[in-house]
Amino acid sequence: MADVTMRIWRGDASGGDFENYTIAQNEGEVVLDVIHRIQATEAPDLACRWNCKAGKCGSCAAEVNGKPRLMCMTRMDDLPDGPVTVTPMKTFPIIRDLVTDVSFNFAMAEKVPALLPPPMPAEGYRMFQEDVERGQEFRKCIECFMCQDVCHVIRDHEENKQHYAGPRFFIRYAELEMHPLDTNDRRDLVREEMGLGYCNITKCCTEVCPEHIKITDNAIIPLKERVVDANYDPVAWLGRKIRRKSKRSASEAAVQPAP
Amino acid sequence: MTTSPYEHHDYDVLIIGAGGAGLRAAIEATQRGLKVGIVTKSLLGKAHTVMAEGGMAAAMGNVYPEDNWMVHFRDTMRGGKMLNNYRMAELHAKEAPDRVLELEQWGALFDRTKDGKILQRDFGGHRYARLAHVGDRTGLELIRTLQQKVVSMGTDVFMECKVLKLVHDDAGRIAGCVAYWRPNGEIVTFSAKAVILATGGVGKSWKFTSNSWEGTGDGHAMALWAGARLIDMECIQFHPTGMVWPLSVRGLLVTEGVRGDGGVLRNSEGKRFMFNYVADMFRAETAESEEEADKWYDDHTAGRRPPELLPRDEVARAINTEVKAGRGGPHGGVYLDIASRRSAEFIRRRLPSMYHQFMELAGVDITREAMEIGPTCHYIMGGVQVDADTTATSVPGLFAAGEVAAGLHGANRLGGNSLSDLIVFGRRAGMGAADYVENGHAAEGFDMGEVEAAVKEAIAPFDRTSGENPYDIQRDLQEMMQTNVGIIRTASEIDEALVQLDGFTERVRNIAVKGGRAYNPGWNLATDLPSMLSVCKCVALGARERKESRGGHTREDFPKADPEFGKFNFAHSTSGGNWDSAITTAQSPLLVIPEELKTLLEEAK
Secondary structure: OOOEEEEEEEEEOOEEEEEEEEEOOOOOOEHHHHHHHHHHOOOOOOOOOOOOOOOOOOOOEEEEOOEEEEHHHOEHHHOOOOOEEEEOOOOOOEEEOOEEOOHHHHHHHHOOOOOOOOOOOOOOOOOOHHHHHHHHHHHOOOOOOHHHHHOHHHHOOHHHHHOOOOHHHHHHHHHHHOOOOOOOOOHHHHHHOOOHHHOOOOOHHHHHOOOOOOHHHHHHHHHHHHHHHHHHOHHHHHHHHHOOOOOOOHHHHHHOOOO | OOOOOOEEEEEEEEEEOOOHHHHHHHHHHHHOOOOEEEEOOOOOOOOHHHHOOOOEEOOOOOOOOOOOHHHHHHHHHHHOOOOOOHHHHHHHHHHHHHHHHHHHHOOOOOOEOOOOOEOEEOOOOOOOOOEEOOOOOHHHHHHHHHHHHHHHHOOEEEOOEEEEEEEEOOOOOEEEEEEEEOOOOOEEEEEEEEEEEOOOOOHHHOOOEOOOOOOOOHHHHHHHHHOOOEEOOOOEEEEEEEEOOOHHHOOOEOOOHHHHOOOEEEOOOOOOHHHHHOOHHHHOOEOOOHHHHHHHOOOOOOOOEOHHHOOHHHHHHHHHHHHHOOOOOOOOOEEEEOOOOOOHHHHHHHOHHHHHHHHHHHOOOOOOOOEEEEEEEEEEOOEEEOOOOOOEOOOOOEEEOHHHEEOOOOOOOOOOHHHHHHHHHHHHHHHHHHHHHHOOOOOOOOOHHHHHHHHHHHHHHHHOOOOEOHHHHHHHHHHHHHHHOOOOEOHHHHHHHHHHHHHHHHHHHOEOOOOOOOOOHHHHHHHHHHHHHHHHHHHHHHHHHOOOOEOOEOEOOOOOOOHHHHHEEEEEEOOOOOOOOOOEEEEEEOOOOOHHHHHHHHHOO
C-alpha cells in the first residue's frame, strides 16, 4: 500500500512541535501499528502509552486528527486521505510526546467511598440480572479517560480540576448508587465536592466512549435527579432529616473503610 | 538502615506487578497491618489481566449442583497431563469458590442465574459449567474490583516504574529491588522484608501472541538471576483461537467462550474436524457425533461434551494439523462458526467484545459469518517453582504468584483456571509473605553492589554510539522463537534455537539507545531484552530435554507422552546471577500424590 504521512507532536512539558514521518502502511492497520513502525525504525524514543492493542485496557488514548481516539482501534483506512495528525490528550499535562500525566484521575479514584454492602451470607449474595445490569454497563469502562479529555469543564479550565470529578467518575458514582447491595450515600459528596452541577449535559463524553456507555443519559442525568431529590424536594429533605437515613451521609461515607 | 544514593522506599512487603495476583496479594498483606507497596511498569488497571475474557473457574455448583472441588481438581490434573503440583491443584479447587464470592463484597457484578446466584459458563476441559463471568470481559471486572479495593485501602502504588533486578542481603535473602521511573528515567531503590513476584507471562518473545508489550518474563528472569528455580518452561500454551487477519491483529485472542456458548470449528471443506482428534484420555467423555454433541449444550446429561471443548493443547494441535494438510482458510487459519448456530441477539449479548473486535478490526460480522482463527502464543504454564501453601520460592524472602509461578497447571492450563489462580494464590502469596515477615526472617542490609551493577548495565546502551537498535533484536528474536520453538518442535530446530540464542546474547550486549531517559520506549525495550533472552533459553533447554509430547510441549520427533517423563519437572537455575550467566537444567521429581487424592483421579475417569 501507499506510504502515509504521520504528523506527530513531539516534545515535553517545556514545549515541542510537530514532526512528520512518511512511512509504509499495510492493509487493515490501525494508527498504533504505524506508530510502532515509526518507533522500530526512525524514532525509537517516540513515547506512546499502550498495552493490550485490543481496545480492552484503554492505555493508548490520544487525539487523532483532533479527536480523542484509542489508537489501537482506529483503522488507518477509515481516516480521510492526507496526513494523519496525532497529538496527546489536551486535558492532561504532557510527560513526553503522546504520553500525558493522567494522575488527576487516580487522585479522583482515591476520593470515591467504597462499596459498603451488608455482611455476606455464607452462600453468597443474591442479586438479579436486571438489578446488576445497570452497574454492569458502567463497569465496562476501560479507563481510557477520553471522556475526561473531551469534557470542556476541565479541558478548557484547569482550575476546575480542584472540584470536578468528571464523567469517568460520575459513572463510578452512579454505579455505586445503583448497586443493589450498597448502603453508602454519596449524593452530598457528588454535589458538594465532585461538581456534578458543572456538567451541562452536552454529551461529548458519551460520543467519545469506546465502550459505548451512555454516560450522560444513564449515569449523569439519573445521578443529578437523585441529588435533586435528596436536596431540593422538601418532602424527601424532611424525611431525611427526621428518619435516620438508611444510607450514610457523604462525610460518614468518606471515612468508612471498605469491608 | 539502607543508604541508597537514589530515591529510596522501605516496605514490609513489596509486590512487583499489579495484575490480578499482585493486587490480591496486596489486599491480603495490607489487611495483616503490614506496610505494602506495589510496583508496576504500566498504569494501575492496565495489566494483562484485563485481556482475560471467558471467566474464572470455581466449583460453586450454581448451575450444576453435582459440581464440587474434587471434580475441579480432577479436571485440572487431567488437563495438565498430570505434570501439576497436586497440592496447588487441590488448594485451588477448594478455595476458588470463596475467592470468587468475596469479590462481590468489593463490588464485582457477575452475570446471574435466574435465582440470583453467580452464573457459570462452560469451558474446555471442565466437566461442568464452572466459569463465573461477566459477558466476555471477566478479566476487566476482576482487575477493576481488586484495583478499587486496593485504592480504598490506601496501599502505595508505584506506576510506570520498571524493576531491573532483585537485591539480596549478605546472607543471600531477598532484601528488595532496583528500578527506574519510566516517566523521567530516574533510578529508585526499594528495600523490603519480603518481595512477591506477580509479573505475569513471557509471550512477547513469540511473533504471534495474545500478550501485550509487558509479557517479557521480567519476574521469571529476575527469579532465575536471584537464585530461584524455574520449572516446566517448555510448557507453553498456544491458545487455539487467535485472530489471523488482518496481520495487524494476528494473534489477538478470541475467547474460548465462543465455543463454550455453542461455536464450532470447521475446516475449509465445512467439516467439524474436531471429532477426528479425540485423544484416548478424553474419549470416554467426548461426544461421537454432531447430534450427541449438540444435545449437550442444553443438558449435560443428555449427551457427552463436544470435542471443540477439549483442553486447549488438543484443539491447537488439531487446528495446526488441519492447516498443514491444506484444509485451512485463505490466511492460514480454520473457521470458528457461531453465526450458523446461535441467534444474532444471543451472540451480541453473550460475546459483546468479540462482536465489537471483529466488526471494528477485521470488518467481520460474527453474527453472520464465521471467524478465521489459528493458534496464538498465550500463556506459560512454567515459571518459578514455589511451595503450594505459601508460594515461597527456594530463595528466602522471595514469593511468586500468578502466571510467573509454576505448578498449578502442569503441562497445560484449562481455560478459566488462570483468573482463579490469581485470586487463590495471590491471597496465599500475601499470607505467605506476611507470615515470613512476622516470623522475623527478614533481610538485614541491602547489597548496593548489586544495585550499582544493575544500574550500570541498564544505562550502558546510552554510551554506545554504534550499537544495534533494540527493536531489530526483538523482531528477530520473535521470528526465531516462532520458527524454532513454536507449537510443534523438533530436536534440530531446538538446537538451532540454542545456537542462535547465544548470538542474540552478543547482540544484546551491543544495544545502542537513542534519545534521553525520560519515557523512552527504545530504552525500555533494551532493559526488557535480557529478561526475554533468559526466558527463551530456559524454554529451549526444557524443550530439548523433554523428549516426549505432553500438554503445551509437542515434539514432532517424540509424538507420544512417555510415562518416565511424567515423573519430574525440568528445573533451570543459574549460579552466576546475571542474564548472560550459564543455566543448568536438572530433573526435579514431582510431589507424590496422596492415596485419597489419587483415588479421585482414578474414580472419575
